[in-house]
Amino acid sequence: MTAQPHTPSPRRDAGDEILTLQEACSLLRVPEGTLRYWRHLGCGPRSFKIGRHVRYWRADLTLWLAEQTNRPQDHH
Numbered sequence: 001m002t003a004q005p006h007t008p009s010p011r012r013d014a015g016d017e018i019l020t021l022q023e024a025c026s027l028l029r030v031p032e033g034t035l036r037y038w039r040h041l042g043c044g045p046r047s048f049k050i051g052r053h054v055r056y057w058r059a060d061l062t063l064w065l066a067e068q069t070n071r072p073q074d075h076h
Helices: 021-028 032-041 058-069
Strands: 018-020 048-050 053-057
Touching: 018 021, 021 032, 021 048, 021 053, 021 058, 053 058
Parallel strands: none
Antiparallel strands: 018 053, 048 053
């Protein structure tokens, strides 16, 4: 088996920070269960895995929050 060459994502800032699930929850101020559920539904912020551990880029969380702020509200 040959190793895949590593090509860094061009959209990543070298100073961007990888956050754990708990750190992402703290930043978003939501319970861990909520973030896990959003991940399950595919409607939360973008995440990725390192081994068995879920991680988030801080910039993705900030972008997702901005998208939520600009999303039209559903009024009934």
